[in-house]
Amino acid sequence: MKSFRERFLGNPRVVAGLAWLVLALILALMADVLAPTDPFAIVGDPFLPPGAGFLLGTDSLGRDVLAGLIHGARTTLLISILSTLAAVAFGTLVGALAGYYSGIIDDALMRITEFFQTIPSFLFALVLIAILSPSATNLVIAIAVVSWPPIARIVRGEVLSVKAREFVQAAVVAGQRDSAILFSQILPNTLSPLIVTGSLLVATAILTESALSFLGLGAPNQMSWGFMIGAGRSFMREAWWLVTVPGVMILITVLSINLVGEGLNDALNPRLADL
Amino acid sequence: MSDVVLGIENLIVELPSWSDRKHAVSGISLEIRRNEILCVVGESGSGKSVMAKSILRLLPEPHVRVTEGRIVFEGEDLLALSDEEIRAVRGGRIAMIFQEPMVALNPVMKVGRQIDEVLEVHSALKPAQRRTRIVELMHDVHLPEAERIIDSYPHELSGGQRQRVMIAMALAVEPALIIADEPTTALDVTTQAQILRLIRELQRAHGTAVMFITHDFGVVAEIADRVAVMRHGELVELGAAAEILNRPQVDYTQELVAAVPSLTPRVRDPGPAPAPLLVVHDLVKTYGAGSGFLGFGSGRKVKAVQNVSLAVGRGRSLALVGESGSGKSTLARCIIGLETPDAGEVRLDGERISGLSRRDMRPLRRDLQMVFQDPFASLNPRHRVGHIIALGPMIQGVPQEQAWADVRELLKLVGLKPEAAERYPHEFSGGQRQRIGIARALAVKPKLIIADEPVSALDVSVQKQVLELLDELRRTLNLSMLFITHDLRVAATVCEEIAVLQNGRVVERGATADIFARPQAPYTRALLDAVPGVAWQKTA
Numbered sequence: 001m002k003s004f005r006e007r008f009l010g011n012p013r014v015v016a017g018l019a020w021l022v023l024a025l026i027l028a029l030m031a032d033v034l035a036p037t038d039p040f041a042i043v044g045d046p047f048l049p050p051g052a053g054f055l056l057g058t059d060s061l062g063r064d065v066l067a068g069l070i071h072g073a074r075t076t077l078l079i080s081i082l083s084t085l086a087a088v089a090f091g092t093l094v095g096a097l098a099g100y101y102s103g104i105i106d107d108a109l110m111r112i113t114e115f116f117q118t119i120p121s122f123l124f125a126l127v128l129i130a131i132l133s134p135s136a137t138n139l140v141i142a143i144a145v146v147s148w149p150p151i152a153r154i155v156r157g158e159v160l161s162v163k164a165r166e167f168v169q170a171a172v173v174a175g176q177r178d179s180a181i182l183f184s185q186i187l188p189n190t191l192s193p194l195i196v197t198g199s200l201l202v203a204t205a206i207l208t209e210s211a212l213s214f215l216g217l218g219a220p221n222q223m224s225w226g227f228m229i230g231a232g233r234s235f236m237r238e239a240w241w242l243v244t245v246p247g248v249m250i251l252i253t254v255l256s257i258n259l260v261g262e263g264l265n266d267a268l269n270p271r272l273a274d275l
Numbered sequence: 276m277s278d279v280v281l282g283i284e285n286l287i288v289e290l291p292s293w294s295d296r297k298h299a300v301s302g303i304s305l306e307i308r309r310n311e312i313l314c315v316v317g318e319s320g321s322g323k324s325v326m327a328k329s330i331l332r333l334l335p336e337p338h339v340r341v342t343e344g345r346i347v348f349e350g351e352d353l354l355a356l357s358d359e360e361i362r363a364v365r366g367g368r369i370a371m372i373f374q375e376p377m378v379a380l381n382p383v384m385k386v387g388r389q390i391d392e393v394l395e396v397h398s399a400l401k402p403a404q405r406r407t408r409i410v411e412l413m414h415d416v417h418l419p420e421a422e423r424i425i426d427s428y429p430h431e432l433s434g435g436q437r438q439r440v441m442i443a444m445a446l447a448v449e450p451a452l453i454i455a456d457e458p459t460t461a462l463d464v465t466t467q468a469q470i471l472r473l474i475r476e477l478q479r480a481h482g483t484a485v486m487f488i489t490h491d492f493g494v495v496a497e498i499a500d501r502v503a504v505m506r507h508g509e510l511v512e513l514g515a516a517a518e519i520l521n522r523p524q525v526d527y528t529q530e531l532v533a534a535v536p537s538l539t540p541r542v543r544d545p546g547p548a549p550a551p552l553l554v555v556h557d558l559v560k561t562y563g564a565g566s567g568f569l570g571f572g573s574g575r576k577v578k579a580v581q582n583v584s585l586a587v588g589r590g591r592s593l594a595l596v597g598e599s600g601s602g603k604s605t606l607a608r609c610i611i612g613l614e615t616p617d618a619g620e621v622r623l624d625g626e627r628i629s630g631l632s633r634r635d636m637r638p639l640r641r642d643l644q645m646v647f648q649d650p651f652a653s654l655n656p657r658h659r660v661g662h663i664i665a666l667g668p669m670i671q672g673v674p675q676e677q678a679w680a681d682v683r684e685l686l687k688l689v690g691l692k693p694e695a696a697e698r699y700p701h702e703f704s705g706g707q708r709q710r711i712g713i714a715r716a717l718a719v720k721p722k723l724i725i726a727d728e729p730v731s732a733l734d735v736s737v738q739k740q741v742l743e744l745l746d747e748l749r750r751t752l753n754l755s756m757l758f759i760t761h762d763l764r765v766a767a768t769v770c771e772e773i774a775v776l777q778n779g780r781v782v783e784r785g786a787t788a789d790i791f792a793r794p795q796a797p798y799t800r801a802l803l804d805a806v807p808g809v810a811w812q813k814t815a
Contacts, residue, residue: 166653167663170715172633173611174667175640188657 007267014263017256024253028074035067039223043067047239057241059232065245068223072246075224076253079136080205083143087205088198090144091151092187098152099159100182110156113149121146125208129217136219139212143205154197158190165189192268199261203254210250225250278308280452280484281330281369286344288322288329288508299325299339301508307452312478312485314495314516316531317505318734319705323488326505327454330486331365349451367397370445374457376437380429386440387425390447397448412443416473435466439473446477452484459494463598464761468805471497490734492535493764493808496520504528520811534739536764538812540787543591543771551586552755553610553723558583558619558629560605579605581779582619587723592749592756594766594787596802597776603759606776607725610757611645612636623723641671644716648728650708654700660686660711661696667719678718685714689744706737710744717748723755730765742769763806767791775799 008014027034037043042062043054050057056065098109116124128142162168163186171181212218213226214233225246232242288300300322307313317323328334329341330353346353349368353361365371373379381389387409394405406425413421416439429437438458445453455474459467475498478485487498495502499516504527512525523529560580580602587593597603608614610621612628621629628639644667647653654663664685665678673681683693689710700708709729716724726745730738746769749756760766766773766787773790775783775798783796794800803809 166647166649167655169613170645170647170653170712171655171666172613173640173645174715174719175633175637175670176666178633184658185655189655 004267008263011263011266013259014267017259017263020252020256021260024073024077024256027070028077031070031074035064035070037064037067039063039067039071040221047235049239050241056245057239059228059239059242060235065228065241068228069225069246069249071223072225072228073249075136075219075222076206076209076226076250079139079143079209079219079224080202083140083147083205083209084198084201086140086144087148087201088151088194091148092155092194094148095152095155095157096159096182096187099156100163100178100186102160106156109152113152116145117149119146122208122211125212126215126217129212134212134217134220136222139209139219142212143208146208147201147204151194151197151201154193155190158193159186162186162189196261196265196268199257199264203257203261206250206254206257278310279306280309280348281307281486282345282347283326283330284345284347286326286329286346287342288325288334289340289342291338296507298322298508300329302344303505303508303510305503305510305513307484307486309451309484310478310482311500312475312487312498314499314502315486315488315505316490316492316495316502318490318531318736320507321505322508323505324456325508327371327456327486327488330454331369331371332361333371363397366393366444366450367448368450369452369454370447370450372438372441372445372453372455372458375461376434376441377429377461379441380437382429385426385428386432386437387427390440390444393444393447408447409443412447413439415446415477416440416443418443433466434462435469438462438466438470442470442473442477446481449481450483452486453478454486454488456488457490458487460489460491464763464805464807465598465801467494467807468497471807474498491807492520492532492735493806493812496808496811504531530736534735535808535812536739536742536762536768538764538767538791538806538809540767540791541769541771542788543786549588549590552589552624553587553757554622555583555585555606555610556620556622558606558609558621559617560602560609560614561617578779580609580616583776583779583781584619585774585781585784587755587757589722589755590749590753591772592758592770593772593774594758594760594770595774595776596760596763596766598761598802600778601776602779603776604727605779607645607727607757607759611643611725637670640667641719642722644719644721644724646709646712646716646724646726646729649732650705650712651732653712654708656700658699659696660698660700660703663700663711664696664715664718667715671719681718682714685718686711688717688748689714690740704737705733706741709733709737709741713741713744713748717752720752721754723757725757725759727759728761729758731761738765745769763802775802 040063043064044058044062046058046060046062048054048058054064054066056069059065094109094113098106125142125146128145129138132138132141168181168185171185209224210226213224214230216230218224218227228246229243232239236243284304286300286303287298290297290299303326315323325334325339330346332353334340341354353364380386390409390412391405394400394408400408409425410421413424418424418436418439424432432440459470462470471494474485489495495516501514502516502519503513504511504519506527512519512523512528519528520532523532558580559582562577562579583606585593595603595606605614609616616629620627623639623643628636661679661682664682668678668681669675682696686693686695691707691710703711730741733741742765748754758766758770771787773785773787774781775796777798783790783794783799790799794803
């Protein structure tokens, strides 16, 4: 049997996806070095096509599209990763409590989860932003609020099945406390589906963030890919690059995350992939 | 010989490259003749199931595949047939009976319809004729009320009835060969005895050839005409049943036969009875008493344990023997505090331990520990062995360094290397894992150990070693033990006293030797008679 690392990194799709994600992360982290000027600054004539002066051209106000992309990577990735972390943390807590204690706690927590799940998630996020007012923090909150229910359900199911295993009973017989059993015995054994779902959730978060920014509900004064598409959409026929370039960025990034997520799934559950 | 139904010639089955060995089956040749039962015996990993599956080409190809050899059935090489042709052989000329009838039967289809499907594919009978034939088959396999069972779903039948349905399906079109892959392993002993008798009877009546795969030499003694012993994918010994059972030639076969727990009951040490350490008085546990959400679904109550009283003397061991559903595991869980009994009390060393909260129970965990059934599920795969064993003592307040030093001693005590502490459970075999489980139970130096079927998931040879280890530890550490098992042979080897449970009640209790010599309750007698190979072991 090959090791996890071999199975994961031996998959060419994972390597391609990871390569792009590393590139995007470098863009995001080094944004101030790679594009030192403010992405909102007017640096040239409007609607300059991609070419010599500006590699990816300028937009309707004469802003540098390349600088926008680089700074946009920072905003988009930061918001989507933070919101996913928040959703995973909260969803895990709810799912773990529901699965471990079962009975009335489970009933109550799962009814609440279902309540959140039945509201169409994008509309819900829209309403939350409208109530909370657009800002980076509120975007994180809104996206997290609409994406934790699937995590809670997955964790609950895993906890239920792990809880029935004998090593958990052995821990009870050894006299371990509930919280210690949950955190040291059960949760580590639910990690693999959690990692896979969590990684795919980042892709959904990017899409939600972009869609909100497209509608003008993104973080104000922060360049993001969705905002760029929204600002450029009226000039699609005159200046195709304004919409196309950030659109392609979103596409490739989401695709890469999905490739890596599926690669993780195959590597963590080798039997499914092999037989 | 014209009598030969199936001939396997130099069969080699290759395993995928990441397996721990190259071949599942390496160069097996054997024959099955008309009107005989050939038992293929071997421990787990011997390749016996893979060989059987390769006959009907049921291997998970391309990962596991036949690379060499021929399987000749009625003059044709099965391995050379097209997919269409092999489908006609499956269920038609060769039928298969699987280990777990609940899984082998389709849960959403009535069992009559499932038998009907076989007839529909492999015979030219009209629907009305097929129904008559199904009723006939059900009579053949001694299923009562055939008309009712035809329209039942698998979950409405008992395990034994389901296996009878499987046998009826196998017999439906009078196959020349039946392959039975551990068909009685999932059944209770008394049911197993009935199914074995049925297979024997039907095989005689129809003159069918049967390949019977099993790991249990008791079953072999009950049913086999000839025996093939397999190990690591190779044929170790092949011969008539009486020869192999009573005069095995090869060392490995001798070891296997010797490892079968004997029926010789263990004798109680002479001297006055010691003071009881564990006393269970009038314990009751009922399931399903509560109602579901909003009062819906208040299901029927199951009386798992009904007014059970028993006692284990200091330094003594008591076996709780019973079939599935007898309440033996529930009783153990009530004693150890994994379940709360509805009534009655449990006393350990004079102190009441039933009805305590988890917090109040914690100091008592030092005296009372458990060894679990499944060595693969009872160790947390993400913790190091040392951590698993040291957990109990550390909760009891032993400093970490001391606990880890003790772990090394314990590992030596159970026959493992001290370095095992640094490794993870998946690096160990089933028997080694059970040793780790025993070390974990011993870590807090308990007075009483409850062992819940500790050897039922292990191969016979490993089973013997683990039982010997438990025995030795009991003597050196002066442990008392409550040993739960479904296997009277194991109970006789380990325990000097036995309590027999049926439907949540103790039907008989006493010294093992007395119960074996003069069983009082009819149920105990039935259990003793049902032990596979009982006649063989008495003569041996």
